[in-house]
Amino acid sequence: MKINAFLTMLISVTLFSSCSFKKEDLQSVDPIDIKVSKLLSSMTLEEKIGQMTQITITALEKNGAPGVLDKNKLKEAIHKYKIGSILNVPNPGAPKPKRWDEILNEILEETNQTDKKIPIIYGIDAVHGSSYTDGAVLFPQQIGMAATWDTQLVEKCSAISAYETRASAIPWVFSPDLDLPRNPNWSRLWESFGEDSYLSSEMGVAMVRGFQGDDVGASDKVAACVKHYIGYGSPPTGKDRTPSIIPERILKQYDLPIFAKSIEAGAKSVMISSGEINGTPVHASKKLITDVLKNELDFKGFVVTDWQDIIYLHTRHKIAATMREAVKKSVMAGIDMSMVPDNYTFFEELFSLVSDGEVPMSRIDDAVGRILKVKFELDLFRTPVTHPEDYPDFGSSSSVAMSYISASESITLLKNVGNTLPLPKEKKVLVTGPTANSMKSLNGGWSYTWQGEKSDQYQEDKFTILEAFQNKIGEQNVLYAPGVSIFEEIDIAKSVSLAKKVDYVILCLGEHNYTETPGDINDLTITEPQVKLAKALAKLGKPIILVLNEGRPRIINEFEHEMNAVLQCYLPGSEGGRALVDIVYGDVNPSGKLPYNYPRYTNSLQKYNRKYTESLGDNEQNDDADYQKSYNPQYEFGHGLSYTSFEYKNLSFDKIFIKKEDVVEVKVDVQNVGVKTGKEVVQLYISDLYASITPEVKVLKRFKKIELQPGEVKSVSFTIDLDDLKFVDENNEWIAESGEFEITINKLAKKIVLEKEL
Numbered sequence: 001m002k003i004n005a006f007l008t009m010l011i012s013v014t015l016f017s018s019c020s021f022k023k024e025d026l027q028s029v030d031p032i033d034i035k036v037s038k039l040l041s042s043m044t045l046e047e048k049i050g051q052m053t054q055i056t057i058t059a060l061e062k063n064g065a066p067g068v069l070d071k072n073k074l075k076e077a078i079h080k081y082k083i084g085s086i087l088n089v090p091n092p093g094a095p096k097p098k099r100w101d102e103i104l105n106e107i108l109e110e111t112n113q114t115d116k117k118i119p120i121i122y123g124i125d126a127v128h129g130s131s132y133t134d135g136a137v138l139f140p141q142q143i144g145m146a147a148t149w150d151t152q153l154v155e156k157c158s159a160i161s162a163y164e165t166r167a168s169a170i171p172w173v174f175s176p177d178l179d180l181p182r183n184p185n186w187s188r189l190w191e192s193f194g195e196d197s198y199l200s201s202e203m204g205v206a207m208v209r210g211f212q213g214d215d216v217g218a219s220d221k222v223a224a225c226v227k228h229y230i231g232y233g234s235p236p237t238g239k240d241r242t243p244s245i246i247p248e249r250i251l252k253q254y255d256l257p258i259f260a261k262s263i264e265a266g267a268k269s270v271m272i273s274s275g276e277i278n279g280t281p282v283h284a285s286k287k288l289i290t291d292v293l294k295n296e297l298d299f300k301g302f303v304v305t306d307w308q309d310i311i312y313l314h315t316r317h318k319i320a321a322t323m324r325e326a327v328k329k330s331v332m333a334g335i336d337m338s339m340v341p342d343n344y345t346f347f348e349e350l351f352s353l354v355s356d357g358e359v360p361m362s363r364i365d366d367a368v369g370r371i372l373k374v375k376f377e378l379d380l381f382r383t384p385v386t387h388p389e390d391y392p393d394f395g396s397s398s399s400v401a402m403s404y405i406s407a408s409e410s411i412t413l414l415k416n417v418g419n420t421l422p423l424p425k426e427k428k429v430l431v432t433g434p435t436a437n438s439m440k441s442l443n444g445g446w447s448y449t450w451q452g453e454k455s456d457q458y459q460e461d462k463f464t465i466l467e468a469f470q471n472k473i474g475e476q477n478v479l480y481a482p483g484v485s486i487f488e489e490i491d492i493a494k495s496v497s498l499a500k501k502v503d504y505v506i507l508c509l510g511e512h513n514y515t516e517t518p519g520d521i522n523d524l525t526i527t528e529p530q531v532k533l534a535k536a537l538a539k540l541g542k543p544i545i546l547v548l549n550e551g552r553p554r555i556i557n558e559f560e561h562e563m564n565a566v567l568q569c570y571l572p573g574s575e576g577g578r579a580l581v582d583i584v585y586g587d588v589n590p591s592g593k594l595p596y597n598y599p600r601y602t603n604s605l606q607k608y609n610r611k612y613t614e615s616l617g618d619n620e621q622n623d624d625a626d627y628q629k630s631y632n633p634q635y636e637f638g639h640g641l642s643y644t645s646f647e648y649k650n651l652s653f654d655k656i657f658i659k660k661e662d663v664v665e666v667k668v669d670v671q672n673v674g675v676k677t678g679k680e681v682v683q684l685y686i687s688d689l690y691a692s693i694t695p696e697v698k699v700l701k702r703f704k705k706i707e708l709q710p711g712e713v714k715s716v717s718f719t720i721d722l723d724d725l726k727f728v729d730e731n732n733e734w735i736a737e738s739g740e741f742e743i744t745i746n747k748l749a750k751k752i753v754l755e756k757e758l
């Protein structure tokens with residue numbers, strides 16, 4: 001018997017006490033499901049719809065008194081509309097844990113006066129640490145965490161993030177972001193794990209595990225919310241919330257597995273994408289939400305909308321002529337909770353739809369049952385609010401150290417002509433550029449506020465890149481002039497004249513802080529004032545170290561050839577300045593690897609796992625020169641240099657001819673042939689040589705980060721099975737076709753053969 005069917009029966013038993021069931025059935029039922037069904041059967045329609053309603057905290061503030069809750073508004077929300085969830089940060093941004101505790105307790109006092117005392121589930125965008133809490137540790141943004149290629153590190157950091165979010169009395173985070181950006185212009189690329197489906201799914205699972213642990217009800221764990229299901233990162237325009245066209249087989253092969261893995265790992269909630277795919281807004285897609293997510297993937301948690309997205313079905317997407325129709329479409333598609341977020345239209349419309357029989361009670365019970373289940377699993381009924389005094393390690397030095405380690409493992413050395421780096425400590429440097437003295441640039445968006453414009457104010461005690469240089473080699477050895485801001489020239493001549501007085505120029509370029517639509521751009525090229533500064537400095541012939549501090553790879557092709565070294569920092573968080581400078585001076589050996597192709601040209605945005613036809617030149621011969629001409633990113637996915645060198649040898653398989661049930665063991669020896677200890681990411685790619693759907697040139701299938709002392713050799717092994725040889729065919733089915741596959745690790749490659757079944 002299916003649990004749901006059983007529960008329906010159990011509800012009937014509770015209600016009518018006239019049915020019999022077997023003892024074994026009872027034993028196999030999760031006790032939480034029994035609690036849920038009991039509570040559900042006692043709830044009124046208003047109480048149920050209230051559970052499905054999520055309101056932003058700022059809508060409950062007193063007019064003209066930012067950060068102060070209006071008792072009447074709170075009472076209305078909880079007693080009249082019986083809301084189940086609140087989100088977001090009160091004005092003016094990022095309270096300390098004690099203030100969070102007060103706010104959550106104020107809310108609790110109100111829910112305690114209700115009949116059923118159902119706890120509110122409070123949700124927050126803690127996307128790189130508990131990033132809406134003053135004093136919390138801020139880690140590199142997800143794109144940087146992906147560049148560490150270290151899943152254990154990611155899990156440890158999100159466990160700290162869970163702890164610090166609970167120290168702020170909050171049990172639910174809108175993270176991880178599992179979007180698969182197909183266009184590097186997209187303003188949310190840095191919130192994702194980059195362009196590869198496998199790397200993203202491994203990282204997503206690590207983050208979910210770190211947040212939720214084995215028992216999400218533990219006092220240091222939070223419920224994860226994987227977002228934004230699905231296809232959000234793919235608009236061809238690169239602009240936020242614009243339409244995507246994604247064939248079903250592509251969605252199934254690349255986007256879906258990322259979500260499937262995190263759901264299998266137990267993610268408790270899913271946030272829906274604000275985008276539309278092939279003309280259907282995801283919020284209105286029964287196929288994607290109910291058929292695929294809830295039925296095929298067997299997702300047992302609850303589904304929340306993104307910001308205002310039911311309203312947008314009517315006002316933006318225009319697939320619903322009225323709000324009522326929008327509510328009906330989305331709830332019938334499978335939405336369980338609406339991030340309304342600042343009125344009660346959803347509540348009113350849904351109440352009327354159910355009363356008129358247009359939305360069945362079974363749909364409402366499914367939605368509310370899912371929400372209540374997560375509330376029970378989080379133990380909110382017994383511990384609705386956690387308290388900061390129980391979290392003595394909030395902001396601890398060991399947690400700060402983890403942020404530093406993540407930043408230093410993520411920063412990627414993209415270029416190092418003639419071993420320019422590491423620099424000698426006794427030489428003079430000029431630090432210049434718009435990102436040189438800015439905590440905003442290091443942290444990016446979703447830091448204290450939505451757009452992250454207050455990082456310098458909240459992180460006065462942290463080191464900007466400039467301050468980290470001064471701290472490392474003494475103020476007397478560091479000259480500084482910004483030269484330009486991101487969007488305007490300030491004084492390029494001053495930077496040039498200071499550059500003449502030093503041995504090295506540290507040119508810090510990149511982006512301002514942003515997220516979502518405010519981060520949309522019309523040109524991926526790095527802004528004009530920055531290009532001017534770089535070119536003016538390059539004329540001097542001094543060695544220049546280009547430090548990139550950016551959420552997405554802005555084109556630097558016009559001047560990159562004049563740079564002696566290039567370091568990509570991404571958005572490395574509060575310890576990024578220190579980590580960068582330790583790498584510049586060789587106290588840390590860089591080990592980050594790019595999680596995306598860094599494009600050279602605005603109109604050549606191929607992914608690393610391109611098709612062969614994307615690599616063809618402009619004549620039919622496809623010789624090496626042409627190949628280079630058409631596929632020629634500035635830096636390729638997986639690339640990242642070290643101060644030592646690694647040699648790969650002895651690639652071997654335990655079998656060459658394989659049947660479908662076989663597992664292949666792949667081994668390779670890696671040696672540190674340099675003189676410094678270093679970390680290397682061993683990357684295994686598979687190429688299906690011929691297939692009925694045009695195969696990709698190569699696809700990442702496994703990776704492992706290892707550390708090697710000088711001279712040390714490590715043997716690394718991976719196992720590969722039939723699933724790794726599969727793709728989605730024309731009928732949208734996963735299949736593996738017999739034939740040859742090439743396995744590549746570094747520059748070593750060998751073939752295996754999947755035999756035909758007789």
Ligand code: BGC
Pocket residue numbers: 087088125174227274306307516
């Ligand atoms: C974003 C989500 C975020 C939500 C709540 C939306 O605008 O798209 O990623 O979780 O707001 O703040």
